[in-house]
Structures are given as C-alpha cells and as structure tokens.
Amino acid sequence: MSEAEKPSTKNELNSTEKWYSSWFDTPYYHILYKDRNYREAQIFMDNLTHYLNLPEKAKVLDLACGKGRHSIYLNQLGFDVLGADLSENSIAEASINTNETLHFKVHDMRETFEEKYDAIFNLFTSFGYFENDEDNLITLKAIKESLSEYGFAVIDFMNVAQVLETLVPEETKTVDGIEFHMTRYLKDGHIYKDINFEDKGEQFHFTEKVKALTLKDFEELMEEAGIYLLDIFGDYKLKKFHKTESERLIMIFK
Structure with a gap:
C-alpha cells in the first residue's frame, strides 16, 4: 500500500508522518524488494483459495496490491479480480495487465x-501503517462493509513476537x-526500519514504520468492528499458528 502523494525532490524525502506517502511511490522501494519470493506467494494463493473454496469466477479484492503481481496470479486462477492501492505509480504500471476480469x-x-x-485479501503486512491507530479500526470496518454476505477476508500480517526475536538491527x-543501509528497532509500539542510500550522487533517507499488532490486538479490533475471526494460520502452507515460532499471522474472518 502507498499514498498517492508524490515524493519531494529534496534529499530528505521522508518523514514518519505518512511515511508510505513517498516510499512506496518511488522506484527504490521496488528495487530494494525485487528479490521477494513470489513463487512462495503463489503457493500461498493456491493454498488460500483452496481452503476458502471460492466459487468459480468469484469476485476477489486484492487490497494494497502494489504493482498487481498477486492480483494477476489470482486472475489466472480464474477469479474476477480488482487490485487496489494508494500508489498512483504502482496502479499505472499494474493497469497494463487489465482485462475483462x-x-x-x-x-x-x-x-x-x-x-x-x-x-478480500490484504497480504504481506500491508496493514498498520497509519499514524492514527483509529485508522486501523476504520480499515477493518471498511473491509467488513465491502464483503458479500458469505464473503471471507484475509489479513496476512507479520508475527510480531517472532519478528522481534529475530530482528536484525543493522x-x-x-x-x-x-x-542500502538499513537499521531496525522497536519504538513506541511500532517496528521501524531506517533505510539510507546514495544514488546518482544524491543521498536518500526513508523510514518504514508498522504498528506492532499482536493477535490479541487484532482480536480486540475485530471485536470492536463486529468481525468474526474464523481461523488463524502461521505460515503460507497454512500450518497452525504458534505465538512465538510462526513466521506469519494469517487471519481469516467474515
């Protein structure tokens, strides 16, 4: 997910206030993360859609879709897909792949x-970016209201306990x-990643900031939003969630 605002042309392109406004809309974000394991992501989509037993040509929303790689794969699986993201640049690139479904x-x-x-799929820790915690609840309510009567939603988030246990500081x-020089740390209930680098003689600095939401935090938010949590998994093979060992916190709700 990223905001539609354009980054400044100054050396200091980022503030932690709406940090996603600039970072996700730059080419550097996609350069840094270009080696992500997309085959693993496709296996996750296979497992997830099979588990949910979605009907043929089901309407699927990929919320915070980035450049649409997973939307495209979900469409290849036979679903009618909408990819949505705040980054105008990402959506412009993704839209090249538009077809009837x-x-x-x-x-x-x-x-x-x-x-x-x-x-509705919200994948790969695309939640908890907002400066105002109330926006997390607003987002959950929006997801709930956008579901059909028998629809399912999935949030795939980091497992905070495991992340903090294995955090690489530098x-x-x-x-x-x-x-890219990166430092990671926990501060005020958020996990930060400072990213510094030089390109074409210019210095750049960005900071990623994600709310360190635990399963308990999500359960409280979902109860307030009137959401029913159906199942919890701990990895992309949909193995049982373990509070300290699981790599992911995958929540299925309606």
Whole structure:
C-alpha cells in the first residue's frame, strides 16, 4: 500500500508522518524488494483459495496490491479480480495487465467499496501503517462493509513476537548497484526500519514504520468492528499458528 502523494525532490524525502506517502511511490522501494519470493506467494494463493473454496469466477479484492503481481496470479486462477492501492505509480504500471476480469484502481483502504466481494485479501503486512491507530479500526470496518454476505477476508500480517526475536538491527544490501543501509528497532509500539542510500550522487533517507499488532490486538479490533475471526494460520502452507515460532499471522474472518 502507498499514498498517492508524490515524493519531494529534496534529499530528505521522508518523514514518519505518512511515511508510505513517498516510499512506496518511488522506484527504490521496488528495487530494494525485487528479490521477494513470489513463487512462495503463489503457493500461498493456491493454498488460500483452496481452503476458502471460492466459487468459480468469484469476485476477489486484492487490497494494497502494489504493482498487481498477486492480483494477476489470482486472475489466472480464474477469479474476477480488482487490485487496489494508494500508489498512483504502482496502479499505472499494474493497469497494463487489465482485462475483462482484472482491473486496478487507486483507492484508500480506509474507504468502503460500493461493490461487494466474495473475498478480500490484504497480504504481506500491508496493514498498520497509519499514524492514527483509529485508522486501523476504520480499515477493518471498511473491509467488513465491502464483503458479500458469505464473503471471507484475509489479513496476512507479520508475527510480531517472532519478528522481534529475530530482528536484525543493522544490515547492508546491494541491489542494482545501490547500497542500502538499513537499521531496525522497536519504538513506541511500532517496528521501524531506517533505510539510507546514495544514488546518482544524491543521498536518500526513508523510514518504514508498522504498528506492532499482536493477535490479541487484532482480536480486540475485530471485536470492536463486529468481525468474526474464523481461523488463524502461521505460515503460507497454512500450518497452525504458534505465538512465538510462526513466521506469519494469517487471519481469516467474515
């Protein structure tokens, strides 16, 4: 997910206030994370859609879809898919793949869709970015209101306990000739990642900031939103969730 605002041209492109406004809309975000395991993600989509037993041509919303890679794969599985994201740049690129049953639009995840969906997927820790905690509840309510009567929603989030246990405080990664220097830490209930690098003689700095939401936090939010939590898994193979060991916190609700 990313905001539709454009980044500043100044060296200091980011503030933690709406950090996603600039970072997700830059090419550097996609460069840094270009080596993500998309085959693993496709296996997750296979397992998830099989578990949900979605009907043929079910209407699926990929919420915070980025450049649409997973929307495209879900469409290839036979579903009628809408990919939605706040990044105008990502949606512009994703829209090249539009067909009769695959569409993309710029959308704020806090807003309800007029159309109802059989499944809504919010994948790969695309939740908890907002400065105001109330926006997390607003987002859950919007997801609920956008579901059909028998629809299911899925939030795939990090398992905070496992992340903090294995957190790498400092790391340097070189991608496409750019040396990204990253530091990670917990502060005020959020997990931060500071990213510093130089490109074409210019210094850049971004900060990722995600609310460290635990299962208990989600349960409280969902109860307040009137959501029924059906099942919880701990990885992309849909193994049972373990509070300290699982890599992911995958929640299925309606």
